[in-house]
Amino acid sequence: MRYQRLSTGDQYRLIAVDDGTAFDLTAVKPRLDSFGDLAAAADIAGVGVDELASEIADEAPTVSPDSLSDGTLPVVPEEVWAAGVTYEISEEAREEESGMPEMYLHAYEADRPEIFFKATPSRTVGPGEAVGIRADSTWDVPEPELGIVLYDGSIVGYTIGNDMSSREIEGENPLYLPQAKMYERCCSIGPCVTSAEEIGDPHELTMSMEISRDGEVLYDDETSIGNMARSCEELVEHWRDHDVVPELGVLLTGTSLVPDDGFTLQPDDEVRIEIDEIGELSNPVIEV
Structure with a gap:
């Protein structure tokens, strides 16, 4: 369901x-x-x-x-966390933006994945609501991701997430990751939660993203969740290890849909993300 x-x-x-x-x-x-x-x-x-x-x-x-109108979060997690460099193209993109590229290759190949805090409910928007790009950044991109919904540490469903990111700020210094990732309207979730029973194997799903501006499609691509270098279960296990996870939480799993280096989001752009069995998450863009 x-x-x-x-x-x-x-x-x-x-x-x-x-x-x-x-x-x-x-x-x-x-x-x-x-x-x-x-x-x-x-x-x-x-x-x-x-x-x-x-x-x-x-x-x-x-x-x-x-x-079932837009704007309502299908689930209100106490915390949203995210995993990074889980796809090869994401690792390559973050190497290109950074002055310390070896650290991303290490994270991609290491036993321990990169897992970071992403958003609180107040920073998270629903379908049709605007996601934000920082006014102090000139290179901003959406990151479409499969979201794992957990209750009491167990996987109960899946949703779509948009991990909005400032590539400029993170690329300047990896220690700036919290500012590049966590800010007003930095995350969107929706349009629904599809139960784990309904999804079955999430690694068989296809994910796509389209970015449009003034009616013109600027980016359109798709990928398989099966291209992830790590499994959903592995990411969840590392998130729970040695931590107190919220009763209701969402863990975003990384992306392999990365616009070319010359692309940056602008206000009034539209980002549409679609995943099989879950639906389409669509958000306009504003500056925050």
């Missing part, structure tokens, strides 16, 4: 979409108004999120899929 969160103005409603039919789970269970609530209830019951949602959906009214 796919899960989205519908805003009705005064409250949120958890919607489960199964074979094109959208079920209002909150109408049956009023206290169940987020994917996090569903994951917690499923964990207590000892069942998967889809099994619990199916039981509730049997009594739930349906809503029009058209009512």
Whole structure:
């Protein structure tokens, strides 16, 4: 199943979409108004999120899929983390931007992956909301990534993430990574959470990204998640090791879709990211 969160103005409603039919789970269970609530209830019951949602959906009214408007985060993670240099092209791109290229090759080949803190809920936007480029940077790019949704450290679903990045700031000095990665509107997530049961093997998924400006497509490419040098399970294991992970979190898994060095985002650009079985995450760009 796919899960989205519908805003009705005064409250949120958890919607489960199964074979094109959208079920209002909150109408049956009023206290169940987020994917996090569903994951917690499923964990207590000892069942998967889809099994619990199916039981509730049997009594739930349906809503029009058209009512699932943009702007609402499908999941509100306590923390968003991200993995870097997990694809060969990403490692090569970061070598080119940096004065210390050997460090990225080492991270790509090492047993320990690069994992860093990315965003809080206040820095994260949903589908249709604007992502930000820093006003003090002249080289900014989106990074489309598969997002792993975890509840209590276990994989319960997948979403799409956009890890907005200043290549100029990071390239100037790797110690500037937090400023290059973490700022206002630095991350988007959506359009839904697709359950781990529905996805099966995430490494079989295809991911694509399109960037347009004034109606003209400037970038359009796709890749396979299977090209990742590390598995989702490996990245999750390293994130959890020796750390206190949030009850509900998202881990972005890196990208291999990197625009040419001469490209930088501008305000009013549109970034569209699509992953099989999850959908399309689309965001305009503003300067922050």
